[in-house]
Amino acid sequence: MAQDKFQGFQVDGPETWTQFHLREFVTKPFGDYDVDIKIECCGVCSSDVHTINGGWGPQHFPLTVGHEIVGRALRVGPKVTLIKEGQRVGVGAQSYSCLECRQCKNNNETYCKKQLDTFGAVWPDTGIVSQGGYSSHVRTHEHWVFPIPDSIPSHIAAPMLCAGITSYSPLVRNGAGPGKKVAIVGLGGLGHFGVMFAKALGAETWVISRTHSKEEDAKKMGADGFLATADKDWNVPHQMTFDLIVSTANNFGDGFDLSAYLSLLDVHGRWISVGFPEEAELKIRPQDLNPNGCLIGASHLGSRKEMLEMFKLVDEKGIRSWVETVPLSAENLSKTVQRLHKNDVRYRFAMVDYDKVFGA
Amino acid sequence: MAQDKFQGFQVDGPETWTQFHLREFVTKPFGDYDVDIKIECCGVCSSDVHTINGGWGPQHFPLTVGHEIVGRALRVGPKVTLIKEGQRVGVGAQSYSCLECRQCKNNNETYCKKQLDTFGAVWPDTGIVSQGGYSSHVRTHEHWVFPIPDSIPSHIAAPMLCAGITSYSPLVRNGAGPGKKVAIVGLGGLGHFGVMFAKALGAETWVISRTHSKEEDAKKMGADGFLATADKDWNVPHQMTFDLIVSTANNFGDGFDLSAYLSLLDVHGRWISVGFPEEAELKIRPQDLNPNGCLIGASHLGSRKEMLEMFKLVDEKGIRSWVETVPLSAENLSKTVQRLHKNDVRYRFAMVDYDKVFGA
Structure with missing residues (x-):
């Protein structure tokens, strides 16, 4: 043939x-x-x-x-x-x-x-x-x-x-919608869809980025708020207020403090990773998950x-x-x-x- | 006064x-x-x-x-x-x-x-x-x-x-009941309650232990099945079949292969830690959570x-x-x-x- x-x-x-x-x-x-x-x-x-x-x-x-x-x-x-x-x-x-x-x-x-x-x-x-x-x-x-x-x-x-579906699926599978407070970590290709979709689904939508350099873009995409991890005590005012964090971060190395992000989650809130760096390991102590009983997961397409x-x-x-x-x-x-x-x-x-x- | x-x-x-x-x-x-x-x-x-x-x-x-x-x-x-x-x-x-x-x-x-x-x-x-x-x-x-x-x-x-409530809460909060397949990792003080409660709630209940030494006890407590991680390919026949794993493990050191446990979970299945070792870190690559979109969490009382x-x-x-x-x-x-x-x-x-x- x-x-x-x-x-x-x-x-x-x-x-x-x-x-x-x-x-x-x-x-x-x-x-x-x-x-x-x-x-x-x-x-x-x-x-x-x-x-x-x-x-x-x-x-x-x-x-x-x-x-x-x-x-x-x-x-x-x-x-x-x-x-x-x-x-x-x-x-x-x-x-x-x-x-x-x-x-x-x-x-x-x-x-x-x-x-x-x-x-x-x-x-x-x-x-x-x-x-x-x-x-x-x-x-x-x-x-x-x-x-x-x-x-x-x-x-x-x-x-x-x-990129779109990778950001969309974890949002809908983890309840992003009206009355929910959602953060997107990292404003890149995945993240920019995460912001637009979370907002379109009706959630209060925040961006978490290293610096404020992309803040204006984030607002244009519809973000309700913006946090820069380079700011001192950036997470403190928002502890235990987020229902869902979708992370597009692709670097868990120097300066990446997972527990600071997890502290943002309300009881049984979720951190869902959609970034798949070439080499990366999240280090987690069960104690870091304990103050809010949060969950860490990943999502595939x-x-x-x-x-x-x-x-x-x-x-x-x-x-x-x-x-x-x-x-x-x-x-x-x-x-x-x-x-x-x-x-x-x-x-x-x-x-x-x-x-x-x-x-x- | x-x-x-x-x-x-x-x-x-x-x-x-x-x-x-x-x-x-x-x-x-x-x-x-x-x-x-x-x-x-x-x-x-x-x-x-x-x-x-x-x-x-x-x-x-x-x-x-x-x-x-x-x-x-x-x-x-x-x-x-x-x-x-x-x-x-x-x-x-x-x-x-x-x-x-x-x-x-x-x-x-x-x-x-x-x-x-x-x-x-x-x-x-x-x-x-x-x-x-x-x-x-x-x-x-x-x-x-x-x-x-x-x-x-x-x-x-x-x-x-x-010990009892620490094992009970994650079971009911994560849906242990009829039609669900639940594993308890570690048969100690917490684990023995986990087995009895998961069974009483109506779940198919398995124990995962290092060796078979406690298998008879597990069965007496009501376990439907028992897996020993010392056995070759212990996890293979059960991959993607468990809805929930409640881990009472208190040692994540040598020989503890988290990905082998996570592979047991069905799509969006959950690993919930209730053991709080004095010094321990779980090392997780997002890729390990990816094949089944599983979630890792902890539970407090x-x-x-x-x-x-x-x-x-x-x-x-x-x-x-x-x-x-x-x-x-x-x-x-x-x-x-x-x-x-x-x-x-x-x-x-x-x-x-x-x-x-x-x-x-």
Whole structure:
């Protein structure tokens, strides 16, 4: 049987992680539930950097990264019911789970043991390695293909498919809403969505950052308050008043005092981590959790159900990603991942102008 | 105004923590809401040892410890409505909170910022240091005095006032009940209550211990299953099946692999610590919480409401502490705290025969 091929910008390994090469690659055979998508744009995620620079360990190279994909459904499999040909759709960081286990049946497919990532995953039947969104096309099971409401431009929708849902899911799963006081730690790509979503869900929303440098941005995003940890006794006036802290912090090293953050939580309040630094360890004494009986957790992406709910909220409230668009090319990908690695971004990148590379 | 005095067995400091001296001590003035209790017996808690041997830091010596107190209400203040003279009652580890803050008004008085311990706390108005239950009497605000149902012998009830409620509260606050799978880590004083209460609440109850040495005891307490961490791949068959783990572990050092325990939890399952080792740090990578989105927390004692519910459950289900009784004396207190320090106890001590020391 002839193998289907797409084109994409690939990296060959951590030693040359800033070099992208446009090549053909083999994609998995078209399945009954698959959707072929012609890609229009793709958000640039820290996961891309952690993957290609070796920070998250060995990967299958050569590899095309990118998992905040928006495009048009070009072709749908015979059993597809969720997506129509021609529809504008998105694909995020996950592209497979068994859909049969208890987790999958309870809208917890992001915690399925058989989950596969959108790029870099070895497809069990064929051994083919999945390739991401700096490509001409992507082939994805309909469960991980999400219709994008017409009101949301593609480059605005793209970063929501990973960064957005990663911030949205822990908010709704931990009760962010009217009458709740929520803090977002770190105002980066994840954090800026956290602020906008927490506010849109009706919570009193605060930002906690190192300094006041991003305070004005935070207010524009809708934050009700701002705390800078460089300020003396920054946490004291707010102790035991927060219901939820969603942390996007990616550095738990020098000067990171977890107990100061935890002291902000009301009884059984929650600290949920969505940042996954390359090397980091939280050091916790049970005594630090004791004064308020708080809980520490983490959250991984979000379910299809939540993805659709998120886009509905974005549609209804007119939420807009703060995104810098970059025309797709090998050179621009190289510059962009290096800027992201230096944290030179406010607050998200999206690669666009795919038609100039791959045709209309 | 004349000061009221009681008698008790005091320790003079960490250097001589195994030496007890029977002395008179001054108690706080009798308040409108206070209850004077003639003590019949008192459970021996690890908190006693951590306090007198200096493990929990500086204390106010000389000090009488003991906070699992059962006795008779001898006298009640003019505004007392919860307790009647002559009633058999208990006092646990907490003896004061403001009763006015949001925490207090929501049955979270154990998390009140103004809480005071039953022993070793400096009473704000007078500077008098509270003294514990190896004493003739204790004077306590009615909110922290709990009627003991007639069916429960005093020496059986005593250990429930700290160890019991410490295990009970996290079970009910985290949903232990029919259809839930619960593990208790460590079968000691706290753990043995955890097993009996989780079972009585209707949960499928497992014990996780280092070896199989206590497996027979666990089964007698009602455990449905038993896992020994010394067994190869002990956790593998049970991954992602537990809803709740209540950990009484007091050693997070060599060989303690937190991630192996966390892997047992289903999506958003919870690990709740109730053990408070003298020196311990849990090291957590957010990635360890990620495969199941689990939560880590701690729990501190339990509310008055929960204390009354616990004794109701004990009454209805005929739950019995596994307790070794020891006649009260300076010599026996010395032996008993040393045995507890060596963990030579199955599963709890209670000092009895108070009438032989203090009269009937």
